[in-house]
Amino acid sequence: MINKLHWLPVGQLDIDRSSLNHHAQPGELVRLQIWSYLLETDHGPILIDTGMPDSFIDNPDYFKSTPFEGRFIPRMTADDSIVAVLDRIGYQPDDIHAIVISHMHMDHAGGNPHFPNTPIYVQQTEADAAIGNLEYAPPECVQTTLNYRLLQGDHELVPGLQLLYTPGHSPGHQSALITTKESGPIMLTIDVAYTQENYANDVPFDGFDREQTRQSIARIQQIVQEVKPSLLFFGHDPEQVAVQPVYPQYK
Numbered sequence: 189m190i191n192k193l194h195w196l197p198v199g200q201l202d203i204d205r206s207s208l209n210h211h212a213q214p215g216e217l218v219r220l221q222i223w224s225y226l227l228e229t230d231h232g233p234i235l236i237d238t239g240m241p242d243s244f245i246d247n248p249d250y251f252k253s254t255p256f257e258g259r260f261i262p263r264m265t266a267d268d269s270i271v272a273v274l275d276r277i278g279y280q281p282d283d284i285h286a287i288v289i290s291h292m293h294m295d296h297a298g299g300n301p302h303f304p305n306t307p308i309y310v311q312q313t314e315a316d317a318a319i320g321n322l323e324y325a326p327p328e329c330v331q332t333t334l335n336y337r338l339l340q341g342d343h344e345l346v347p348g349l350q351l352l353y354t355p356g357h358s359p360g361h362q363s364a365l366i367t368t369k370e371s372g373p374i375m376l377t378i379d380v381a382y383t384q385e386n387y388a389n390d391v392p393f394d395g396f397d398r399e400q401t402r403q404s405i406a407r408i409q410q411i412v413q414e415v416k417p418s419l420l421f422f423g424h425d426p427e428q429v430a431v432q433p434v435y436p437q438y439k
Contacts, residue, residue: 190369191228209383221426236287241327270302310339311340
């Protein structure tokens with residue numbers, strides 16, 4: 189069982205609303221919170237996702253003159269780097285027991301190079317698609333020399349941390365079912381569903397394979413029915429951001 193689960197805000201990203209809802213007209217930007225999750229365990233601290241790359245710091249024009257210009261605008265300061273966030277709460281990179289990367293997109297794996305010695309757990313299918321592929325994500329996200337531990341399907345990393353293979357948004361996306369002493373089961377969908385409407389109303393959003401995404405959402409829905417988590421948390425839902433307590437509060 190996990191002792192504590194903390195939400196760590198690690199910057200924001202402006203994104204076209206049509207990326208969250210393919211029925212929406214393009215042209216309106218929505219500001220998304222980017223998250224890392226800190227688990228305090230008997231084995232040591234574990235991170236789920238590492239936020240955006242340092243190349244986004246004070247660089248809202250990162251995607252200028254690319255196909256993503258106007259669709260993705262990083263809103264990140266030096267204080268939003270995962271290393272700076274951890275430093276404020278008393279941890280250094282070498283203190284982290286393990287890292288789980290849900291997938292290797294720009295807002296989830298950007299801080300990975302700060303942890304050259306830490307085991308990084310990622311699905312094999314995600315690694316195959318992303319590592320070394322500069323068309324997949326910024327260079328920091330797809331480093332070739334880190335301490336990757338490749339998974340094939342569901343995996344219990346430590347008691348209370350169940351990684352669930354949920355491809356679709358990306359080739360090897362994984363979600364997390366976390367059981368804490370305080371709150372019992374908590375489901376982090378990560379990006380299997382950006383928002384409640386993606387999850388509950390089959391609203392399409394950006395991803396790799398729409399049908400896989402629908403199957404993965406259906407799988408999460410089934411698990412939620414079975415375990416009845418105390419919290420179902422979506423990766424980028426603006427309404428949840430407004431009410432979600434962050435560190436030092438915990439679940």
